[in-house]
Structure formats: structure tokens, C-alpha cells
Amino acid sequence: MDKSIWDLERATVVFKLLADRTRLTIMKILEYRECCVCELVEIFQVSQPSISQHLRKLRDAGLVQEEKRGQWTYYALNEESNDFPMVQTILQQLPDQGTKLKAVQQKGGLHCSS
Amino acid sequence: MDKSIWDLERATVVFKLLADRTRLTIMKILEYRECCVCELVEIFQVSQPSISQHLRKLRDAGLVQEEKRGQWTYYALNEESNDFPMVQTILQQLPDQGTKLKAVQQKGGLHCSS
DNA sequence: TAAGTATATAATAATATACTTATATGGAGA
DNA sequence: TCTCCATATAAGTATATTATTATATACTTA
Numbered sequence: 001m002d003k004s005i006w007d008l009e010r011a012t013v014v015f016k017l018l019a020d021r022t023r024l025t026i027m028k029i030l031e032y033r034e035c036c037v038c039e040l041v042e043i044f045q046v047s048q049p050s051i052s053q054h055l056r057k058l059r060d061a062g063l064v065q066e067e068k069r070g071q072w073t074y075y076a077l078n079e080e081s082n083d084f085p086m087v088q089t090i091l092q093q094l095p096d097q098g099t100k101l102k103a104v105q106q107k108g109g110l111h112c113s114s
Numbered sequence: 115m116d117k118s119i120w121d122l123e124r125a126t127v128v129f130k131l132l133a134d135r136t137r138l139t140i141m142k143i144l145e146y147r148e149c150c151v152c153e154l155v156e157i158f159q160v161s162q163p164s165i166s167q168h169l170r171k172l173r174d175a176g177l178v179q180e181e182k183r184g185q186w187t188y189y190a191l192n193e194e195s196n197d198f199p200m201v202q203t204i205l206q207q208l209p210d211q212g213t214k215l216k217a218v219q220q221k222g223g224l225h226c227s228s
Numbered sequence: 229t230a231a232g233t234a235t236a237t238a239a240t241a242a243t244a245t246a247c248t249t250a251t252a253t254g255g256a257g258a
Numbered sequence: 259t260c261t262c263c264a265t266a267t268a269a270g271t272a273t274a275t276t277a278t279t280a281t282a283t284a285c286t287t288a
Binding site: 036037038041048049051052053055056068070071072073111112 | 233234235236237238
Binding site for chain 1: 118119120121122123125126127129130132133134135138139142200203204207208209211
């Protein structure tokens, strides 16, 4: 359990990032497991650049980290972030989004190793 | 303690409202006690209409409730809101802002009964 | 090396946000 | 009633946000 006090200024930054349906869902999915960009593109009804831009915002703020493996880029929650306890506390309250990921896996067609 | 699961869509709405320094601070102040508009105007470095507009957004979303008493309008957290548990969980993590209110009281000059 | 796939970036457009000043409304008291 | 004070609303402006399409980059494999 998170006992820390959140910096108010920092909280507004994090809230702004989470105040978007796509980004908030991405974060909850990443709480379930790390994830390749192509999987996220499949899940949402928006273009690939749009997903990339959302991921960049989350990464610029340090909320997620990227790791390139071969042709693919994987994103994961950044557990080293000072904001991680805040993020975790919030994500824990949200309904599971893992099923979205499973649906994409089921459907097949992606070549990433997830 | 809040055990409820937050609706994801609703969470983005609340985060958007709290993703502003002024509004987030107002909410934390109102957690301390209900408050007259004129007190809030004193606390922040923005114009009175700006405060009114922030309050309206919070009220339109049901996060706060207004009550007119005589010449003054008092705002308080709306504990009846479905979002109140979420709001409360968040506010509890933020640093106290009650001192801002006390500073205004000390300074005097306001005629409201707070 | 050519072609295909995965991802990022650039440019742009539509919309939303948050402030300002000016003005309206409505209660309180002389 | 006239005026003052508290608050809300309107209008305008600057900036931010989020999507799109077009294009660039980089790895992979034939």
C-alpha cells in the first residue's frame, strides 16, 4: 500500500496524462504485462501514429519505459519512476483490461513475441 | 477505505478536472472545510471570473455543491456524488492546503462568515 | 540490396482549455 | 431607491491537445 504523499504539482501532471481514455487504458494494460506497440495499435480504434504519440507522452513523463527488441518496441510501466506509487495506486482501482490483450492474441496475425 | 472499482471512462473525466493546479488545490481546500468564493479568490493569483469558471466545471461534474447564503456562495465537496469515493481517495494523498485558508482568515478583510 | 514490417516524426486541422476584461444579476443596507 | 459587494456569465484570445495523413527510419529476411 502506498503511504506517500503525492506532490500536488506532480499529481496534476500525472492526472493530465491519465485523463485520456486511450492513455489510461494503455497504462492499465501495461500493468497486466509489458506490451508491443503493434498490439496496442490493434486494440484501439485510432491510427498507429496516434498510439506512438500517446506512448511518447507517457515515456517523456517517465511513466513508461521502452525497450527495443529486434524489430519491435516493447513498453512497460516504469517502476523506477518517483510517480510509480501514485500510478500504481490509481491503476489498482481500475477494471482489468487484460482481456483486450488476450483478444488480440487470440485473433493472431501479429509476429511479435508477446 | 475505498474498495470500489472506478469506472474507467468516469476516471478520465475526474482526472481531467483534477489535472489543473487551481482546481486540484480548491478540491483539497474543500476537503478541509467548505469555503466561500471570496476566500478562494483571495488564495489564488487569478481573477474572480477564473475561479468562478473553475467552480462551475467542478459543480457541473457533480464534484462540488454550491449553497447560497445571503450574499455569499459557499462551495463544499459533494459527498453524494458517485465519484466521491474516488475523489476522497485521491485527496487523501495530497498535502494539506488548510494553511492557505488560515492565512486568508488571519489577513482579514473578508465579510463572509467563514 | 531490395522489399516488407514496425515504429517514429512532421505537418496540419479541429477542438478544447484557461485566462483576461467587460458586463449582468441579485442581495444588503443607507 | 440607490449603491455597494459578491458572484456569474459573455466575449475574446492565446495556447494546448489529439487526431489525421504523409513521410522517414530502422530492422529483417529473401
